[in-house]
Amino acid sequence: MYPNFPITRLRRLRRNALLREMICETRLAKDDFIFPIFVAEGNQKKREISSMPNVYQLSIDNVLRECDEILKLGIRAILLFGVPDFKDELGTSGYDPNGVVQRATIEIKKRFSDEIIVITDVCLCEYTSHGHCGVIENGYVHNDKTLELLAKQALTHAEAGADIVAPSDMMDGRISRIRQILDENGFTEIPIMAYSAKFASAFYAPFREAAESAPKFGDRKSYQMDFANSNEAMREIALDIQEGADIVMVKPALAYLDIIRRARERFDLPIAAYNVSGEYSMIKAAAERGWIDGERVMMESLVAIKRAGADLIITYFAKEAARLI
Ligand code: PBG
DSSP, X not given: OOOOTTTOOGGGGGSSHHHHHHTOOOOOOGXXXXXXXXXXXXXXXXXXXXTEEEEEEEEHHHHHHHHHHHHHHTOOEEEEEEEOSOOBTTOGGGSOTTSHHHHHHXXXXXXXXXXXXXXXXEOSTTTBTTOOSSEEETTEEEHHHHHXXXXXXXXXXXXXXXXXEEEOSOOTTHHHHHHHHHHHTTOTTOXXXXXXXXXXXXXXXXXXXXXXXXXXXXOSTTTSBOTTOSXXXXXXXXXXXXXXXXXXXXXXXXXXXXXXXXXXXXXXXXXXXXXXXXXXXXXXXXXXXXXXXXXXXXXXXHHHHHHHTOSEEXXXXXXHXXXXX
């Protein structure tokens, strides 16, 4: 189809930086990024996560400062996770209208209005004493009872002014249940970003320190996906779309680029990828030791996620990467 060497020489277009720029196929933009923030109770709190350099649990006053900073850097979207003081069996602090994420959302919207997109994580694991993402019955996470609590939680987020709700629990049917409660309460215009293909992954470990959400017994394999499965990921995504998801997500990102690519080829709606905590920490740790160039590995990873087909990238690197774009 193409002429061979010596007519064709692919190195001709790689000869200098200008030529390489001209034919570059994938470019990161600041509005690709969503920056995760861990919101803690209290005041003037800023606690670094030991396994995630430069990532903090922040009290609301400091969250507002963080928003200022990210807006200056040109990032427009944040994803809020709650670190409540109070946890119980049913995760009630997660759907308390006065909960930490709800209050943070109100304050952010008061101060920044439409300048910033506030996305809220809808899940119970940060709020339950046992650390699982739902209601426990006989040692098992009860799907349908959990749906009711997630729906309540999503509603309180919308009432607080969240622009998008993002359920990360992996219960069956949660998207339609959340869509239903939002619509019944006049929030027909609030989109749902579904963590659709979320795998039971060891890459979440540093997050669980950040969000203090590690399960106290067992694991999440009865609700999160087996990392060996790709067809099933397509089913999860298709179901979430049928149930009303506006954006679907693949998580983690780097070990799952094939899933992102497959989803891209199959579905037309926006796809988000979560560049998770372990992916962040590994790069940071290796860079600290001088084993890799952290900045270059970061940019290479982010470009790879976009090249695979992600429209949006949730990443702890957002601020650092935005400075380099
Ligand atoms: C929990 C949740 C997790 C992450 C986002 N939401 C952890 C888990 O499922 O245990 C992980 C994010 C990361 O590792 O950066 N609902």
